[in-house]
Amino acid sequence: xxxxxxxxxxxxxxxxxxxxxxxxxxxxxxxxxxxxxxxxxxxxxxxxxxxxxxxxxxxxxxxxxxxxxxxxxxxxxxxxxxxxxxxxxxxxxxxxxxxxxxxxx
Amino acid sequence: xxxxxxxxxxxxxxxxxxxxxxxxxxxxxxxxxxxxxxxxxxxxxxxxxxxxxxxxxxxxxxxxxxxxxxxxxxxxxxxxxxxxxxxxxxxxxxxxxxxxxxxxxxxxxxxxxxxxxxxxxxxxxxxxxxxxxxxxxxxxxxxxxxxxxxxxxxxxxxxxxxxxxxxxxxxxxxxxxxxxxxxxxxxxxxxxxxxxxxxxxxxxxxxxxxxxxxxxxxxxxxxxxxxxxxxxxxxxxxxxxxxxxxxxxxxxxxxxxxxxxxxxxxxxxxxxxxxxxxxxxxxxxxxxxxxxxxxxxxxxxxxxxxxxxxxxxxxxxxxxxxxxxxxxxxxxxxxxxxxxxxxxxxxxxxxx
Ligand SMILES: Cc1cc2nc3c(=O)[nH]c(=O)nc-3n(C[C@H](O)[C@H](O)[C@H](O)COP(=O)(O)OP(=O)(O)OC[C@H]3O[C@@H](n4cnc5c(N)ncnc54)[C@H](O)[C@@H]3O)c2cc1C
Ligand code: FES
Numbered sequence: 001x002x003x004x005x006x007x008x009x010x011x012x013x014x015x016x017x018x019x020x021x022x023x024x025x026x027x028x029x030x031x032x033x034x035x036x037x038x039x040x041x042x043x044x045x046x047x048x049x050x051x052x053x054x055x056x057x058x059x060x061x062x063x064x065x066x067x068x069x070x071x072x073x074x075x076x077x078x079x080x081x082x083x084x085x086x087x088x089x090x091x092x093x094x095x096x097x098x099x100x101x102x103x104x105x
Numbered sequence: 106x107x108x109x110x111x112x113x114x115x116x117x118x119x120x121x122x123x124x125x126x127x128x129x130x131x132x133x134x135x136x137x138x139x140x141x142x143x144x145x146x147x148x149x150x151x152x153x154x155x156x157x158x159x160x161x162x163x164x165x166x167x168x169x170x171x172x173x174x175x176x177x178x179x180x181x182x183x184x185x186x187x188x189x190x191x192x193x194x195x196x197x198x199x200x201x202x203x204x205x206x207x208x209x210x211x212x213x214x215x216x217x218x219x220x221x222x223x224x225x226x227x228x229x230x231x232x233x234x235x236x237x238x239x240x241x242x243x244x245x246x247x248x249x250x251x252x253x254x255x256x257x258x259x260x261x262x263x264x265x266x267x268x269x270x271x272x273x274x275x276x277x278x279x280x281x282x283x284x285x286x287x288x289x290x291x292x293x294x295x296x297x298x299x300x301x302x303x304x305x306x307x308x309x310x311x312x313x314x315x316x317x318x319x320x321x322x323x324x325x326x327x328x329x330x331x332x333x334x335x336x337x338x339x340x341x342x343x344x345x346x347x348x349x350x351x352x353x354x355x356x357x358x359x360x361x362x363x364x365x366x367x368x369x370x371x372x373x374x375x376x377x378x379x380x381x382x383x384x385x386x387x388x389x390x391x392x393x394x395x396x397x398x399x400x401x402x403x404x405x406x407x408x409x410x411x412x413x414x415x416x417x418x419x420x421x422x423x424x425x426x427x428x429x430x431x432x433x434x435x436x437x438x439x440x441x442x443x444x445x446x447x448x449x450x451x452x453x454x455x456x457x
Pocket of ligand 1 (some may be wrong): 127128131155160198230234236278366367401402411413438
């Protein structure tokens with residue numbers, strides 16, 4: 001399984017993904033800078049990503065908790081998600097996301 | 106516990122200055138206290154506890170030794186109780202800004218509110234950095250910041266008879282919308298969705314004002330700031346699927362929560378790598394003698410950002426700090442269970 005992540009400098013990285021891991025954890029594990037201040041507790045919105053338009057509708061819907069926390073995300077767009085709330089699975093193989101402002105370490 | 110929090114702007118001499126009153130800074134007071142060292146703590150937040158109280162007061166933590174489960178707030182309360190015998194002094198709501206070396210080898214730390222602390226030892230327990238407001242993503246934001254765009258209200262009077270746009274949907278946004286409403290010419294609240302994560306009472310009051318036509322509420326996103334020389338004249342707003350709308354305003358208050366930034370510590374001449382301060386694992390001292398770094402802020406091979414690691418680091422740091430504070434004294438290793446000397450310091454001298 002892989003995911004494609006564009007960092008804050010605009011470079012795309014192909015990352016090996018692990019089933020069951022949060023997308024945020026995969027990004028962090030590969031050493032890409034992502035603040036993820038709350039470690040995946042859905043409390044900080046510093047793991048904010050923009051989802052490639054082709055993928056927006058293929059993701060599991062947001063839980064209330066994620067939508068509420070997006071209130072504290074900066075640079076919000078319609079394709080905004082919190083990467084700590086996206087859990088890696090077969091269905092997400094090939095996912096493309098871009099790290100949003102506010103995720104810089 | 107009644108915290109000792111003197112007025113800002115005074116000067117104090119002490120044994121150890123601790124930057125950061127998170128769990129690790131608090132426990133450092135205990136370890137230092139057992140070795141007869143007095144501490145002053147500085148924190149930009151207005152209460153102790155660091156991440157535990159600011160980010161997750163109600164969340165249970167499961168990996169604190171001997172506490173199968175404890176919330177962030179309870180852990181902080183227990184730590185405060187534990188350090189009570191050592192009567193630390195807190196300088197809250199202040200940013201530790203400058204650190205300079207005095208001729209006699211001691212350090213002088215100055216806060217943004219003019220408090221001056223002098224001590225032979227400094228302990229940096231700054232965690233992920235100081236908590237600062239998140240900044241919205243808007244072109245030319247810097248030009249307006251501090252002039253007509255703010256993240257906190259210093260003086261309410263500043264907004265008298267002004268049209269104030271308030272962005273955000275949490276308690277800070279609603280509290281200020283309500284507080285400023287009687288003073289401002291008009292309050293315009295802008296939030297991304299028509300649902301507010303704030304005290305139900307505040308939400309109800311806000312809705313009543315909006316219904317009565319005394320406050321404006323717009324659901325959508327801010328797109329652009331307009332104005333000249335740092336003075337806002339309007340913002341461009343857009344509701345989902347609609348044309349942009351220009352909203353006139355004199356000032357904007359943005360409340361998107363807090364985030365941690367290393368801040369002034371980066372300018373203290375210490376070795377800093379990727380926002381972390383490398384230390385040795387014997388004394389947790391930085392590359393600058395007499396300055397220690399413990400807790401989330403430090404880095405060494407194998408480092409884990411856990412509260413329990415920070416507690417261990419505090420204990421070892423205190424051993425070396427003792428040698429600087431009391432160069433002529435000998436350090437004696439003792440257990441709190443058996444040492445009547447330590448028990449006396451803890452105020453439990455009868456062993457009970
Ligand atoms: C949601 C969440 C869940 C967590 N769960 C766990 C868990 O289960 N177990 C665990 O062990 N850990 C957990 N952690 C991590 C744990 O909270 C941290 O390891 C711990 O808070 C670090 O303590 P600290 O005292 O080093 O720093 P912090 O708690 O970050 O405190 C540092 C303090 O220093 C202040 N400061 C910094 N610079 C300055 C300055 N220049 N001037 C003034 N003040 C300054 C800051 O305002 C802050 O209050 C969790 C963290 C989060 C966010
Ligand atoms: S890591 Fe904090 S919300 Fe995702």
